[in-house]
Amino acid sequence: MKPNNLLEMLHRTVERFPEKDALLWKESGTYQHITYQKLWNRIYDAASGLNHLGIGENDKVAILSNSNPMWGITDFAAASLRAVSVPVYPTLPSEQVAYILKNADVRTVVVENEEQRDKVLAGDANVENIITMYPGESFSSTESNLSFFKLEKIGEENRIPDWEERWQKINRDQLTTIIHTSGTTGKPNGVMLSHGNFLSNMEAVQFWLIELLPEDLTLSYLPLSHVFERMAGYYMPLSVGTTIAYAESIDTIQENLKEISPTVLTSVPRLFEKVYAKVLDEIDNGTPIKQKVFNWAINIGIERYERYLNAPVNELILGEVMPSDFMRKWKVAERLVYQKVKKELGGRIRGMVSGGGTLNPDVAQFFWAIDLPILEGYGLTETSPVITTNPMVRAKVGTVGKVMPNLDVRIAADGEVLVRGPSVMKGYYNNEEATANAFEGDWLYTGDIGELDEDNYLKIIDRKKRILVLSTGKNVAPQVIENAVNENSFIEQSLVIGDQRKYIICLVNPDFETLLPWAKQNGIRSESLDEICRHKIVKDLIEDKVKEHTKDLAEYEKPKKVVIIGEQWTVETGELTPKLSVRVNVIENKYKNLIEESYAEDSPSNSQMETGATAGYA
Template sequence: MDPNNLVEMLSQTVERYPEKDALMWKQDGSYTSMTFQEFWDRIRNLAAGLNRLGVKPDDKVAILASSNEMWAISDFAIGSLGAVSVPVYPTIPSNQVSYVLDNGDCTIAIVEDDEQLQKVKDGEAEVQHSIVMKPGSDFTATDNLSSFTSLEEDGANHPLKDWEEQWGAIDGDQLMTIIHTSGTTGSPKGVMLSHDNFLSQMKAIQFWVIELRPDDVHLSYLPLSHVFERMAGHFMPLMAGTTIAYAESIDTIQDNLQEVKPTIMTSVPRLFEKVYARVVDQIENGSPMKRKIFNWAIDVGKERYDYYLSTPVHELVLNPMPKKLQSQVIRADRLVYQKIKDRLGGRMRGMVVGGGSLNPDIAKFFWSLNVPILEGYGLTETSPVVTTNPMTRAKVGTTGKPIPGCRVRIASDGEVLVKGPNVMQGYYKNQEATDKDIVDGWFYTGDIGSLDEDGYLKIVDRKKRVLVLSTGKNVAPAPIESAINESRYIEFAAVIGDGRKYVSALVTPDMENLLPWAKEQGIQTESRAELCERDDVQKLLKDEVAHLTASYADYETPSKVVVIGDEWTVDSGELTPKLSLRMKNIEEKYSDLIAETYDEASTSAKEVAAEAR
C-alpha cells in the first residue's frame, strides 16, 4: 500500500526489515550501526521528547549539523509530529545561520556541537530551545538547553501514547521541510516541500534510475541539508531498506570507500573530476606499456557503451554483447577496470551525479570502466529531480529524460520550465517570488537548456550566468569551467567576461598535485601564495587552460588566465555548500583584479591567447 506520508513510508520498511542495518557511522575509529527497529525506536523517543518541549504541528525546528545518525532521527521525529524541519548548512557563518533561523521562524534548533550552538547564540533569531547532539565536557543543561541524549531519555520515560495515530493522520500535502536556496544571486529563499513532493519523487525514480535493493550499501558524504542528498541519499535508501553509511567528511572519502565498500553513491561532479585527474596523472607518468594497455581497455569500454546505447533494450536482454567484445571486456576488467574500481571500494554498481554539469568525457570514462554514472537535473524547488538518465538507456552528455509524472518544456528564450507533483508549494513568506517563478503551474527554473530528438535534456547554464560579450556573442561559462576543471593542477575555474570583448578565466591551483610538480621542477617553496606568483607555475596553468579549451570557439576560449592565490572555500564565501561557484561573491572580491586584467592595453586578447596556446 502506498504510504500517505514519509513517516508511514519508513514504518513500512521497519516492518519488512526490523533487524537489518539502517544506518552506519564512524565512532571511536570504526564503523558502528543501528538496525531499522532501533532507528524507529529512537525516532519515537525523540518525538516524545520534542513534544514535551512543546513542539506541535507546523512548528519549525532547525537542524544545524553535518550528516550523521542523529540528523536522520531528528528529521523523522520532527516530521512525525506534523512539524517542519529547517535544515541549515553547518559550514555557513553565524550571520547566515541567523538569517535562515529567522526567516524560517525556527523556535527550536538541533545543533551538532558547541561550535554550531555558538552560531545560534550569536544570531538574533528568537530560538527558544537548543538541543546539542555532541555536547562538550563542560556542557550544562538549562531551561533552554538540552543534550540530544537526555531528550531521547526523557521521551523514552514519557512516551507519546497516540504517536502512531498522530503521524498516521498526516496528509501528503502537509509541509515536511523548508530548505533555503544557496543564495548565489541574492538572499536565500525558503523552499516549502511537502511529504507528497518527496513521495512523488521516490515513486517515479525507484524503477527509473537504479533500483535500490535491501542488500545495497549507500555511502553518504553530501550534506543532508542539501535537497539532493536528502532525497536520493536519505529518503530513497530508507524506503528500499538500503543501508546508509555516513562518510566522516569529504577529506576522508577515500578511506571511507575502502571501509564501507558501497554499492551505490550520490555525488557532485567535483569528486569524479578529482578521481579522473588522479588516474590520468598516474597513467601519464607510467610506462609506455601501461599507457598502451590502459588506452586499449578504455577503447574497449567505450565500444561496450556505444553498443549498449545503440542496441534496442529487448535485444540487449537476449544478447548483452557480441562474443568478441565480451571476451575483450573480461580481459580489460582484469587488467585495468577492477584496479580503478577498487579505489571506489570494489563493489560500486552505480553512481548518481547531480548539483552541476559533469564533463561528458569524464562520464564516458567511468562508463568505460563499467561504473555507470547516471546524471540528472533538478533544483531545490523541484524536490529536486526533474530529469535523470535511466540505467537501461543512459545518454552521456545529457541529464536524461523527465521522470514519470513530470513535464518539461523549453520556453522561447531557452529557459527550462517544469510542471508536476515534484514542484514546491512555494517560497516561505515570499508570495511575490512564488508568483514570479510559478506561472500557471509551470516553474521557471532559470536554467537554459534544450531537448534532443529522443527527449533527453541538455542544460547549458544558468540563465543569469550566460555571458553576453560586447561583440554580441553569447557564452555559457559552465561547460568551459567543467573542461578546465579536468586539469589535475586546477581546483576551480570561474569564467568571466559579461559585457567585455572576450572571456577570461580565474583559476585556483590544486595544491595536492601542484606541490609534487613543483618539487620535481626543483622549486623549494610550499607556500601557496609564492607558487602562484611564479612565472613557471602561471605558465603551467595557462597552458592547461589553453589545452583543455582548444575545442571551443575562439570567442569562448579564455583569452586571459588569472591565477588566484587564495583558496576558495564555503567559509570564505566563494563556494556554496554543494561546491558551486558564488559568482557574485567572486566578482566582488576580485573586482579590482578583474578590472586591471581587462584594462591592460599593452597586450591584445589575441596575443595573450596565442601566448597561452
Template structure:
C-alpha cells in the same frame, strides 16, 4: 500500499527489515550500526521528548549539523509530530545561520556540537530552546539548552501514547520541510516541500533509475541539508531497506569506501572531476606498456557503452548478446584494468548518481568505459529535487536524461527550462511575490537554459543569469568551459567571466596538493601559497593547462587570459556554495579590480595580473 507520508514510508520498511542495519557511522575508529527497529525506537523517543518541549504541528525546528545518524533521527522525529524541519548548512557562518533561523520562524534548533551551538548564540534569532547532539566535556544543560540524549531518555520515560495516531494522520500535502536556496543570486529563499513532493519524486525515480535493493550499502558524504542528498541519499535508501553508511568527511571518502565497500553512491560533479584528474595523471606517469593497456581497456569499454546506447531496447529485452569478440575483450579488460580502479571505490560499486551540477561528458564517458556507470540527473530544490535522470539501460552521456514519468518539461522561447509536476514546491515561505514570479500557470521557471534532443533527453547549458553576452554578440555558457578546466590536476576551481567584454578570461585557484610536488620537482624554493602563485613557472603551467583543456571549444569560448588567484576558495570565505558551486556574485565583487585590470592591458602587465597583485 503506497504510503501517504514519509513516516508511513519508513514504518513499512521497519516492518519488513526490522533487524537489518539501517545506518552506519564511524565511532572510536570503527564503523558501528543501528538496525531499522532501533532507528524507529529512537525516532519515537525523540518525538516524545520534543513534544514535551512544546513542539506542535506546524512549528519550525532547525537542524544545524553535518550528516550523521542523529540528523536522520531528528528529521523523522520532527516530521512525525507534524512539525517542519528547517535544515541549515553546517559550514555557513553565524550571520547566515541567523538569517535562515529567522526567515524560517524557527523556535527550536537541533545543533551538532558546541561549535554550532555558538553560531546560534552569536546570531540574533530568537529561539526558545537549543538541543545539542554531541555536547562537549564542558557542556552544562540549562533551561534553554539540553542534550539530544537527555531528550531521548525523557521521551522513553514519558512516551507519547498517541504517537502512531499522530503520524498516521499526516496528510500528503502537509509541509515536511523548508529548505533554503544557496543564495547565489541574492538572499536565500525558503522552499516549502511537502510529503507528497518527496514521495511522488521517489516513486518516479524508482521507475527510471537503477533499482535500489535491501542488500545495497550506500555511502553518504554530501550534506543532508542539501535536497539532493536528502532524497537520494536519505529517503530513497530508507524506503527500500538499504543500509546508509555516513562518510566521516569529504577528505576521508577514499578510506571510508574501503571500510564499508559501498554499492551505491551519490555525488556532485566535483568529486568525479578530481578522481578523473588523478587517474589520468597516474596513467600518464606510468610506463608506455601500462599506458597502452589502459587506453586499450578504455576503448573496449567505450565500445560496450556504444553497444548499449545504440541497441534497441526491444532487442536487449530479448537478451540479444553483444559480439563474442567484444565479450572476450571486456573480460580481459576487467581483469587487467577495471577491477584495479573499482578497488579504489571499495570493490563493489555498481552505480554512482551525480547531481547538483553539470558533469563534463568526457568524464562521464570515461567512467562508463571503466564499467562504473554514472547516472546524471537534473533538478532543483524547488522540484524535490529530481526532474530528469538517465535510465540505467539507456544512459546518454552529455545529457541529464529524460523527464520522470510524472513530470513535464518544456523549453521556453528564450531557452529556459520549464517544469510541471507533483514534485514542484508549494512555494517560497513568506515570499508570495517570488513564488508568483517563478511559478506561472503551474509551470516552474527554473532559471536554467537547456534543450531537449529528438529522443527527449535534456541537456542543461547553464544558468540563465550566468550566460555571458560578449560585446561581439557571441553568447558563452561558462559552466562547460569551467568544467573542462577543472579536469586539470593542478587547478582546484575555475571561474569564467567576460559579460559585455570582447573576450572571456578565467580566474583559477591552484590545487596545492598536486602543485606543491610539481614545484619541488622543478627545483623551486616553495614558500607561501601567495608567493608560489606569483612564480612565472606556475603562471605558465596553469595558463598552458587552460589552453590545453579548452582547445576543443569555439575560439570565442576559450579564455584569452588566466588570472591565478592566490586565495583558497571555500564556503566559509564566500566563493562557494555548500554544494561546492561557484558563488559568482561574491567572486565578481571580490575580484572586481583584478578583472578590470586584466582587461585594461595598458594599465597593468599580464604577468602582474596573473599573480593577483
C-alpha cells in the same frame, strides 16, 4: 498502496527489516550501527521529547549539523508531530545561520556540537531551545539548553500515547521541510516542500534509476542539508531497507570508500571529476606501454557502451548485444584496467548517480567505459529535487536524461526550462513576491537554459543568468568552459568572466594538494601560496593546462587571459556554496579590482594568454 507520508514510508521498512542495519557511522575509529527497529524507537523518543518541549504542528525545528544518525532522527521526529524541519549547512558562518533561523521563524535548533551552538548564540535569532548532539565536557544542561541524549531521555519518560495514530493521519500535502537555496546570486529563499513532494519524486525516480535493493550498501558523504542527498541518499535507501554508511568527511571519502565497499554511490560531479583527473594524471606519468594499454581498454569500453546505447530493446533483454570475440577483449580490459580503478572506489560499486551540477561528458564517458555506470540527473531544491535522470538501460552521456514520468517539461521561447508536476514546491516561505515570480501559471521557471534532443533527452547549457553576452554579440555558456578547465588535476575550481567584454578571462583556483608537491619537486620552496602562484613555471603550467583543455572550443570561448588566485576558495570563506559550486557574485565582487586590471591591460592576441595571481585581492 502508496504511503501517505514519510513516516509511513519508513515504518513499512521497519516492519519488514526490524533487525537489519539501517545506519553505519564511525566513532573513535570504529564503525557503529543501528537497526531499523532501534532507529524507529529513537525517533519515537525524540518526537516525544520535542512534544514535551511544546513543539507541534507547523513549528520550525532547525538542524545545524553534519550528517549522522541524530540528523535523520530529528527530521523524522519533527515530521511525525507535523512540525517542519529547517536544515542548515554546518559550514555556514553565524550571520548566515542567523538569517535562515529568522527567515524560517525557527523555535528550536538541534546543533551538532558547541561550535555550532556558538553560531546560534552569536546571532540575533530568537530561538527558544537549543539541543546539542555532542556536548562538550563543560556542557551544562538547562530546561532550554539540553543534550540530545537528555531530549531522548525526556521523551522516553513522557512518550506520546497516541503517537502512531497521530502520524498515520498526516497526508501528503502537509509541509515537512523548508530548505534554503544556496544563494549563489543573492539572499537564499526558503523552499517549502511537503511529504507528497518527496514521495512523488521518489516514486518517479524508482521508475528510471538503479533499482535499490535491501542488500545494497550506500556511502553518504554529502550533507543531508542538501536536498539531493536527503532524497536520493537518505529517504530512498530507507524506503527499501538499504543500509546507509556515513563517511567521516569529504576529506576521508577515499579511505571510507575502501573501508565500506559500497554498492551504490550518490555524488555531486566534483568527486567524479577528481577521480578522473587523478587517473589521467597517473597515466600521463606512466610508461608508453601503460598508456597504450589504458587507451586500448578505454576504447573497448566506449565501444561496449555505444553498442548498449544503440541496441534494440529485445537484444538488451536477451543479452545478445556483445559478440563473443568482443567480450573476450572486454574481459582482458576489465582485468588489466577497469578493476584497478574500481578498487579505488571500494571494488563493489554497481552504479553511481551524479546530481547537484552538470557533469563533464568526458568524465561520464570514462566511467561508463570502465563499467561503472554513472547516471546523471538534473533538478532543483524547488522540485524535491529530480526533474530528469538517465535511465540505466538507455543512459545518454552529455545529457541529464529523460523527464520523470509524473512531470511535464517544456522549453520557453528564450530557451529556459519550465517544469510542472507533484514534486514542485508549495512556494517560498514568507515571500509571496518571489513565489509569484517563480511561476507562470503552474509552470515553474528553473532558471536554466536547456534543449531537448530528438530522443527527448534534456541537455542543460547553463544558468540563464550566467550566459555571458560579449560586446562582439557572441553568447558564451561559461559552464562548458569551466567544466573543461576543471578536468585537470592541478585545477580545483574556475570561473569564467566576460559579460559585455570583448573576450573572456578565466579565474583559476589551483588544487593545492596537487600543485604544492609539484612546485616543491620543481624547486619552489616558498610556504606562501601567493608566491607559489606568482612563480613563472607555475603560471606557465596553469596557462598550458587551460589551453590544453579548451583547445577544441570556439575561438571566442577560449579564455584570452588566465588569472591564478593564490588562496583557497572554500565554503567557510564564502566563495563556494555547501555543494561546492562557485558563488559567482561573491567571487566577482571579491576580485573586482583584479578583474578590472586584467581587462585594462592591452588586449592579448588569440594565441597568447596572460597570467596573474593574487592572495586575497579585494
